[in-house]
Amino acid sequence: MSAGTAKIAVRVAEVVDVNELVKRFKFVRRDGGEMPTFSGGAHTVVEMRDGATTRLNPYSLMSDPGDRSAFTISVRRDDEGRGGSLFMHNKVKPGDEMVISYPVNLFSLDLRARKHLMFAGGIGITPFLAQIKQLSHAGGNFELHYSVRTAALGSYVDELTTAHPDRVHIYYDDKKQAIDLATLLDGQPLGTHIYVCGPKGMIDWVRNTALDHGWPETAVHYEEFLAPQSGKPFEVELAKSGKTITVGEHQSLLEAIEAAGVDAPYLCRGGACGQCETDVIAHEGKFIHNDHWLTEDQRTGCNKIMPCVSRFEGRRLVLDR
Amino acid sequence: MTKFNFPPSIASRPIWGTLEPRKGKAHLMIADAEGAEALIDLANAAPALLTMAHLIYLPKDTGKRYSDALAALKPASIYVGPSYDAAESRIQRVLSDAHMGLQIYLAGTEGLMGRAMSAALAAGLPLAAIQTEHRGSVARRMQCVHCKGITEDVTTDPFVCAHCGLNLFVRDHFSRRIGAYQGVCVDAEDPGEVPPQKELYS
Numbered sequence: 001m002s003a004g005t006a007k008i009a010v011r012v013a014e015v016v017d018v019n020e021l022v023k024r025f026k027f028v029r030r031d032g033g034e035m036p037t038f039s040g041g042a043h044t045v046v047e048m049r050d051g052a053t054t055r056l057n058p059y060s061l062m063s064d065p066g067d068r069s070a071f072t073i074s075v076r077r078d079d080e081g082r083g084g085s086l087f088m089h090n091k092v093k094p095g096d097e098m099v100i101s102y103p104v105n106l107f108s109l110d111l112r113a114r115k116h117l118m119f120a121g122g123i124g125i126t127p128f129l130a131q132i133k134q135l136s137h138a139g140g141n142f143e144l145h146y147s148v149r150t151a152a153l154g155s156y157v158d159e160l161t162t163a164h165p166d167r168v169h170i171y172y173d174d175k176k177q178a179i180d181l182a183t184l185l186d187g188q189p190l191g192t193h194i195y196v197c198g199p200k201g202m203i204d205w206v207r208n209t210a211l212d213h214g215w216p217e218t219a220v221h222y223e224e225f226l227a228p229q230s231g232k233p234f235e236v237e238l239a240k241s242g243k244t245i246t247v248g249e250h251q252s253l254l255e256a257i258e259a260a261g262v263d264a265p266y267l268c269r270g271g272a273c274g275q276c277e278t279d280v281i282a283h284e285g286k287f288i289h290n291d292h293w294l295t296e297d298q299r300t301g302c303n304k305i306m307p308c309v310s311r312f313e314g315r316r317l318v319l320d321r
Numbered sequence: 322m323t324k325f326n327f328p329p330s331i332a333s334r335p336i337w338g339t340l341e342p343r344k345g346k347a348h349l350m351i352a353d354a355e356g357a358e359a360l361i362d363l364a365n366a367a368p369a370l371l372t373m374a375h376l377i378y379l380p381k382d383t384g385k386r387y388s389d390a391l392a393a394l395k396p397a398s399i400y401v402g403p404s405y406d407a408a409e410s411r412i413q414r415v416l417s418d419a420h421m422g423l424q425i426y427l428a429g430t431e432g433l434m435g436r437a438m439s440a441a442l443a444a445g446l447p448l449a450a451i452q453t454e455h456r457g458s459v460a461r462r463m464q465c466v467h468c469k470g471i472t473e474d475v476t477t478d479p480f481v482c483a484h485c486g487l488n489l490f491v492r493d494h495f496s497r498r499i500g501a502y503q504g505v506c507v508d509a510e511d512p513g514e515v516p517p518q519k520e521l522y523s
Contacts, residue, residue, distance in 0.1 A: 114445045185421070185422070186346065186420070186422070187420050188420055188421040188422075189420060189421070189445065190416070190419055190420065190421060190423065190444050190445035190446045191421075191444075191445025191446065191447070192421050211344065212344055213344070213345070213346055213421075213422045214343065214344050214345025214346050214347075214421075214422040214423065214424050214450070215421055215422060215450075216447050216449030216450045217449065218447050218448075218449040219421070219447045219449070219450075
């Protein structure tokens with residue numbers, strides 16, 4: 001068992017349509033007890049039992065970290081995805097019994113910061129909702145720049161602008177509004193930390209601009225969960241467990257390992273945390289690395305793979321698992 | 322030769338680096354004595370960087386040896402002063418006006434680097450925006466753990482605290498917040514039993 005895989009048996013207390021694409025789910029413990037504490041930026045891994053398929057998808061906790069009565073997540077529907085968000089949207093109803101993981105935080109606030117400068121794009125707003133609640137209790141200094149497609153698709157815009165009119169800035173794509181990043185980064189007080197969560201392009205843009213302006217990497221935090229990509233089925237030999245498994249078209253390598261009854265470590269299931277890093281013993285073929293954990297050297301060395309999001313195409317792959 | 326290879330020590334002891342040019346919106350360089358050589362090397366590697374820099378230099382016992390060479394690097398502004406204390410209000414002013422995107426380059430003695438680093442961290446700058454390079458004297462800035470007084474430019478072990486007069490053993494335990502090493506009474510249990518004094522690293 002790896003850290004973060006301890007489970008909580010929950011009941012779905014509430015399902016709310018936030019807008020056309022986003023639904024909010026509230027989970028309470030089935031035994032009536034309190035939820036574990038967490039810090040803003042943490043996520044939980046939700047187990048989805050969909051017939052013969054089990055999916056484990058990470059979602060940022062958006063509720064108040066100080067509120068132990070329930071955990072709340074928001075799920076954006078992805079019609080092109082592997083089906084996790086569609087399952088949540090179409091099948092999960094209030095009263096359903098589900099299992100979620102203890103919270104794990106890979107995107108925590110650096111509380112030494114003098115100021116927290118946040119950039120969110122679309123559904124990337126969710127970790128900031130919890131962080132802002134956490135900071136508000138302590139009178140923390142933050143500023144949020146939140147980019148949404150349209151007013152109708154701007155999840156939690158009203159809630160944020162009402163609670164923090166001076167700290168929250170909204171940008172609407174359909175009105176051709178864009179964050180003026182270069183100007184914003186100029187003139188931030190010493191000790192400001194940057195946080196960004198959103199599409200990959202936005203994360204790269206914020207990180208690269210900050211580095212160009214002389215911000216140290218330690219002051220720039222980001223979170224990007226990658227959904228595992230579908231691909232051609234492939235066969236894998238698991239050397240330690242002596243099993244040969246087939247990874248299905250819409251299955252991740254990690255899911256296939258788990259389905260074979262082999263206990264493999266994981267935390268984020270999104271290519272970010274490094275927990276599931278696995279040694280490659282032999283291979284004939286090419287790796288499709290989708291993570292942002294392995295270094296360029298490790299990729300060209302072909303001796304590591306992140307099974308949560310990465311795949312393989314070729315004749316033979318042997319893993320040390 | 323103004324470079325010195327410090328022997329390996331405990332994790333608390335700072336490991337000084339080699340200055341390299343970095344991207345930034347503002348560049349503050351503070352050096353004392355032979356630390357000037359590190360800035361001259363940096364300027365040779367990246368001449369344009371110096372023209373954007375605010376340079377504060379404390380020649381200490383090197384007199385005029387380096388100050389003309391530093392001025393010839395054409396920094397955006399240069400201050401040459403007699404001591405850190407004399408330069409402190411200027412350093413504080415630069416830090417209080419500074420924004421993220423500031424890069425700091427420190428070069429010279431451990432005392433100078435420790436003190437300037439402590440001021441920059443207190444102003445909120447992340448450690449990762451501060452580069453260091455040791456040059457010149459291996460003298461240390463020491464804090465007496467008993468009276469908390471600071472003794473600058475300590476070159477022997479043990480030494481006598483300039484404030485309370487205790488005989489202090491020179492430890493490698495460093496405080497980033499204070500920018501000094503820790504000095505601990507060497508003859509607390511047997512007053513007067515002081516080991517023979519020797520030069521640091523001798």
